[in-house]
Structures are given as C-alpha cells and as structure tokens.
Amino acid sequence: RADRQPEFTQLDLEMSFVTQEDVLSLTEGLFSGLLESLFPEKKFMKPFPRLSYEQSMRDYGTDKPDLRFEMKMSDLGNIAKKTEFNVFHNVVDNQGIVKGFAAPGCGEFTRGQIDELTEFVKERGASGLIAIGVNGAGESLESVDMDKVRSNITRFLTPENVKDFAISTGAADGDLVLIVAGEPKSTNAALAALRHEMGIRLELADPDMMFFAFVTDFPLFEWNLEERRWDASHHAFCMPKEGFGKYLSNAPGKVIAQSYDLVCNGLEMASGSIRVHNRKLQEDIFEVLGYSRDEVSERFAQLLDAFEYGAPPHGGIAPGIDRLLMVLTGKDSIRDVIAFPKTQSQMDPLFGAPSSVEKSQLEELHLEVVGLETEES
Numbered sequence: 001r002a003d004r005q006p007e008f009t010q011l012d013l014e015m016s017f018v019t020q021e022d023v024l025s026l027t028e029g030l031f032s033g034l035l036e037s038l039f040p041e042k043k044f045m046k047p048f049p050r051l052s053y054e055q056s057m058r059d060y061g062t063d064k065p066d067l068r069f070e071m072k073m074s075d076l077g078n079i080a081k082k083t084e085f086n087v088f089h090n091v092v093d094n095q096g097i098v099k100g101f102a103a104p105g106c107g108e109f110t111r112g113q114i115d116e117l118t119e120f121v122k123e124r125g126a127s128g129l130i131a132i133g134v135n136g137a138g139e140s141l142e143s144v145d146m147d148k149v150r151s152n153i154t155r156f157l158t159p160e161n162v163k164d165f166a167i168s169t170g171a172a173d174g175d176l177v178l179i180v181a182g183e184p185k186s187t188n189a190a191l192a193a194l195r196h197e198m199g200i201r202l203e204l205a206d207p208d209m210m211f212f213a214f215v216t217d218f219p220l221f222e223w224n225l226e227e228r229r230w231d232a233s234h235h236a237f238c239m240p241k242e243g244f245g246k247y248l249s250n251a252p253g254k255v256i257a258q259s260y261d262l263v264c265n266g267l268e269m270a271s272g273s274i275r276v277h278n279r280k281l282q283e284d285i286f287e288v289l290g291y292s293r294d295e296v297s298e299r300f301a302q303l304l305d306a307f308e309y310g311a312p313p314h315g316g317i318a319p320g321i322d323r324l325l326m327v328l329t330g331k332d333s334i335r336d337v338i339a340f341p342k343t344q345s346q347m348d349p350l351f352g353a354p355s356s357v358e359k360s361q362l363e364e365l366h367l368e369v370v371g372l373e374t375e376e377s
Helices: 020-038 053-060 086-093 111-122 159-169 184-201 279-288 293-308 321-328 359-364
Strands: 013-016 050-052 097-103 130-133 176-182 212-216 221-224 229-232 259-264 267-274 314-319
Touching: 013 020, 020 212, 020 259, 020 267, 020 314, 050 053, 053 184, 053 212, 086 097, 086 176, 097 159, 097 184, 111 184, 130 159, 159 176, 176 184, 259 314, 267 321, 279 293
Parallel strands: 050 212
Antiparallel strands: 013 314, 097 176, 130 176, 212 259, 221 229, 259 267, 267 314
C-alpha cells in the first residue's frame, strides 16, 4: 500500500493480567505525555474520545475517522425511496445503502467542480455521485425554490425531497449535500475518502490539532463474499467481548472482539487487543475460520500447548513510530521520516537491495535457503 513501508519502527507493548481499559489508559498517558513534553504547540483533547466501530462506520464510513471537523454522514435510504430516481430504488432493493453528508458553503459548486468530485469517488470504487446544492431555501428550509437548487438529478426531486435530504444531513441554505449509493463497503470507503478530501479543501482541519480517539468493539469476524467464508477482522487471537462468545457456533458475525485502534486525523496510530488465553476458545475461533484439525495442529500446536501450561490473561497495543512522527511533523508520507525508504516494489534505491548473495556468504552466517528450486534440481 502507498502509505506503508516494508521496514518500519513499532513500539510493541505486551502486558499480562490487564484489561482493555488498562491498555487504553496506558496508551492515552503515553501519547498525551509525549505531546505535552515534546510538542507543546500541538493541541489535543483529553481524555481521548472513544467511538465504537459501529458508530465510526455509521457516522464517518471508516474505522479511522478524521474528527477535526464535523460533516457526519447520514443514512438516506428512506428518503431516497421517496424520490423518483430509480438508481436509489434499485440500490435499496438490493440491500445497498444510500449515504451522504453536507459540505458547508458549497451549494454554488459548478458542474465542473461536481464532475471532478464524481471522478474522485469513482476512482475509489463508487459508481457515481449525487450532488444537491441547497440554495434559496431560507434559514428554516421551509421554502425550497427548485429553480435555485443545483443538482444532477433535479428532475427526479421535489422540494420536500430536497428539504428532507438537507435536514437529515444537517445542511443549511448554501450547503451542498453529497450522496453515494451502492454496495455498503465500497460506498462507505468512497464517501469517507470524499469527506476527508472536502475537509482538507475547505480548510476545516486545524493542522495543529492532533485529534486522537480510540475506536473499540470491532467485530471479531468479517464475511469474505468472494470466498464465502469468515475472515478475522483484526487477527484470529482476539478475545471476544464478555457475553459474545456464545455466538461463535451459530452467529459468528455477531461476535464483538476486545480489539481497539488509536486513530488521529484520519490515520491509524496504534492497534491492539486483549488476546485469547484459553485453548478451547482458540480452537473454536479457528473452526469458524475454516481451519481443519490437521491445519491447526500443524500451524498452531505450540501456541495451543502453551495455553495448557497456564498462559495468563494478556493484551497489548503497538503504536507505529514512523506514522506518529509523520503526523507530528506535518509530513504527507512516512517516506519523509524514514532514513532509507523503499520504493513501491520494496527496493532500496540507495544500496540496490535486495540483491543476490553468494553461497559462501550464506554459509558464513549459517543460513540455508529452503523451499526454492535450484539449478541442479
């Protein structure tokens, strides 16, 4: 991925006999102390706000929202069904979603500007973008003048539709309602990217504000539609939240994990979880993920055997130091805070690495390459 490097610096915090609250409190103290000591000019909220994964996805379309500005998203499915726009009806009838938000003061955006935003969301997986410029509606939105409303679907809208879209998204007279409709995952991703882009363009994000927040209560599993199976959302070793383990056998999608992320200004700063320390529970999770008993024995026997010796309750979190430095120093890429960054193909331009090695070099270090065909074979 463009925002990642194959080599990076991570502070891995692992602790025994801790709860999720212990880890979050320690992390908040670590980060707030760091800012107060080394970057006193930076602003942040304390205590760090907390959002559930469900709340974050509902309001911002992403699990790493930029909270320096509002522009919360709204579910517009019920309002969309009242319009005469068939695209909305088809999406809702096929279990899709219609979501949108209001961009303040953008109601007079031109067709060219809307086309640019449409291409922006299409590049991120959306099929298109609906824009409704709420103009001439008055302070109370009581008198919507359709002659002044700017939209690419004006002929399918009534004044009541425009008013409903405006009220639901919190739009005022002179604002622009931006709507994406489609399959939930791609719709959320495209709309979240657009929200962040508009926040930057409209200069709503204070560059000196470090808006840290914890996102908690991630689902333990997510459904892989292509392969028709369950995948682990974070990883396969997250402890289910108390009271949710009962769903493992019959409703895995309902299982909430004790996993959490620290986010800041639209980026993930740290990720962690409370881990499973019970053999039977871990085996049940592997079963949901589709592992056979032989696969579990071959790949995870040492872990499961360790649980038999009395592994303590444990958990942790791992902040990425490079990304933290990138945000604190106002850089756009972690390449700017790494001494010898790699290319997209994971090459080191300075040293020409990776490169081939001589057999004698491997022997000197007592290394052996396995699993590769040799010329002799």
